[in-house]
Amino acid sequence: MDQSHLRDTRKEEATVIDETKLNKMKAAYLKAKLRRAPNADQLEKEYNEAIAIITGKKVPEAVDTGDRVEVLSLMDTRGVLNAPNKTEDEMTIADMVAEEKRTRGIALGSEARLFAERIGRDKRFKDDLDYMDENADKLAQRVKRNQIDLKTMAIDEVRRMNSILDSCPLCQSEDSPPIAPVVCTGTRVYLSLPTMPQLSPGAASIVPISHRRCTLECDDDEWEEIRNFMKSLARMYYSQNRGVIFYENAASPGRRRHASIEAVPLPFELAETASAYFREAMLSSDEEWSSHKKVINTLERATKGGLGKRAFRQSLVKEVSYFHVWFTIDGGYGHVVEDPDRWPKGDLFAREVIGGMLDLEPDVIKRQSRWKREIDPRLKGFRRMWANFDWTNQLEEEYPRTSY
Incomplete structure (x- = not known):
C-alpha cells in the first residue's frame, strides 16, 4: 500500500470518529480499568489508535526541558483534544476556539513584558520605524528569547495543571480512578457519593469527568x-416518596476546585418549602450593599421567561463566584458571591440551610470530611437502589458493561 493511499484511508477513518465517539471510547476503557476488566488494555489500545487516526500522531510530543523530558499531551488540561500542527485553512471553528482558550493572555502578556523591557533596558529606545530598522538584529534576538519564554510558560502550565489534577480527589487518570467513589460513568460525567457525614440518606454527587472549576464551564454534551x-x-427519589434539591457551590472556583452538583433527597413537604428557606438565607448573606441581586430567580426565568433548561446557564457567568440551588431540573435560585472570603467555607452555606430544615445536630452540619481511597460502604447499597434508574445502561449497546 503506497503512502498516499494510506493517508486517504486514515482521513476516511478520521471522518467517522468524532469527539463524541472518542469520549465514549475513553469512558469505556476507564470503566474497564475501574473494574479491572480483562479487556481494559484492549479498549485503551483502541482509544489510543483512534487518537492517532485523528491527530496523525502515534505518541504525544515531548519537549526536553534540560533536566527531564516534559510530555505535552494530545489532550489539553481540561480533557479537550488539541489541534496538532494544523494551518489556519485546515482548522475548524472548534479547533480555533480551543486554540484561543489555550493561548489566551499568554502572547499578549509576553508582548507587554517585551515592550516594557525595551523601554527599561534601552535608554535610547524610540517607538518609531527608523529605530526599528537600525536595531533589527537586536530586536530579533529578543523576539527569539520571547518565544523560548512562551515555550517555558507552556511547560510550566502543564506541570502546574498536572500537579492539580494529581491531587484532585474527583479527577481520574488512565492509571487510577478518582479517590471519590464512582457509582457509574457516562461519556462525559459520572455519578459519585458525597463526603461523610451526608445530610440525607441516598445523597449523590454529579461530577464532570474533565477538570472543570464550575459547571458553567461545561459544554452542551456535558450538560x-x-x-x-x-x-x-x-x-x-420519587419512587421512595421523596423529593430532591440540587445545589452547586462555586463560591471559590479556584483552579484546584473540581465542579460538582450535589443531590439531596428530602421529604416531599420539605422539598416544597425549600425555596423559602434558601431565599431567606440568600437575602441575609454577604454585605448589606451589593452590586448584584441577592436572589436570581432562574426558576422563574425558566418558566415565565421562556428560557427552559437554558435559564441557569444564561443567568450566571463562569467568571464570577456563585451559589445555585435547583428546585426543578430547569431552575431555582442563584446568588452571586461578591466576597468569597466572607462566604461560609466549603459547603457550609447549603449544609446549614438543609441541616436546619432537617433538624440535624450542629456537629453533623459543620463537619465536612474528605474522601479516602478505600471502598465506600455506601456504594453497594446505592448501586442496588440506582440500578433500575441508571440511564448509562443505554451506552452498553456500543460498549458492553463489564461486571463489577
Missing part, C-alpha cells in the same frame, strides 16, 4: 449528561 443524571435521580 446533557448532567441533566440525564438529575432526571434519573429525581425519578429514583
Whole structure:
C-alpha cells in the first residue's frame, strides 16, 4: 500500500470518529480499568489508535526541558483534544476556539513584558520605524528569547495543571480512578457519593469527568449528561416518596476546585418549602450593599421567561463566584458571591440551610470530611437502589458493561 493511499484511508477513518465517539471510547476503557476488566488494555489500545487516526500522531510530543523530558499531551488540561500542527485553512471553528482558550493572555502578556523591557533596558529606545530598522538584529534576538519564554510558560502550565489534577480527589487518570467513589460513568460525567457525614440518606454527587472549576464551564454534551443524571435521580427519589434539591457551590472556583452538583433527597413537604428557606438565607448573606441581586430567580426565568433548561446557564457567568440551588431540573435560585472570603467555607452555606430544615445536630452540619481511597460502604447499597434508574445502561449497546 503506497503512502498516499494510506493517508486517504486514515482521513476516511478520521471522518467517522468524532469527539463524541472518542469520549465514549475513553469512558469505556476507564470503566474497564475501574473494574479491572480483562479487556481494559484492549479498549485503551483502541482509544489510543483512534487518537492517532485523528491527530496523525502515534505518541504525544515531548519537549526536553534540560533536566527531564516534559510530555505535552494530545489532550489539553481540561480533557479537550488539541489541534496538532494544523494551518489556519485546515482548522475548524472548534479547533480555533480551543486554540484561543489555550493561548489566551499568554502572547499578549509576553508582548507587554517585551515592550516594557525595551523601554527599561534601552535608554535610547524610540517607538518609531527608523529605530526599528537600525536595531533589527537586536530586536530579533529578543523576539527569539520571547518565544523560548512562551515555550517555558507552556511547560510550566502543564506541570502546574498536572500537579492539580494529581491531587484532585474527583479527577481520574488512565492509571487510577478518582479517590471519590464512582457509582457509574457516562461519556462525559459520572455519578459519585458525597463526603461523610451526608445530610440525607441516598445523597449523590454529579461530577464532570474533565477538570472543570464550575459547571458553567461545561459544554452542551456535558450538560446533557448532567441533566440525564438529575432526571434519573429525581425519578429514583420519587419512587421512595421523596423529593430532591440540587445545589452547586462555586463560591471559590479556584483552579484546584473540581465542579460538582450535589443531590439531596428530602421529604416531599420539605422539598416544597425549600425555596423559602434558601431565599431567606440568600437575602441575609454577604454585605448589606451589593452590586448584584441577592436572589436570581432562574426558576422563574425558566418558566415565565421562556428560557427552559437554558435559564441557569444564561443567568450566571463562569467568571464570577456563585451559589445555585435547583428546585426543578430547569431552575431555582442563584446568588452571586461578591466576597468569597466572607462566604461560609466549603459547603457550609447549603449544609446549614438543609441541616436546619432537617433538624440535624450542629456537629453533623459543620463537619465536612474528605474522601479516602478505600471502598465506600455506601456504594453497594446505592448501586442496588440506582440500578433500575441508571440511564448509562443505554451506552452498553456500543460498549458492553463489564461486571463489577
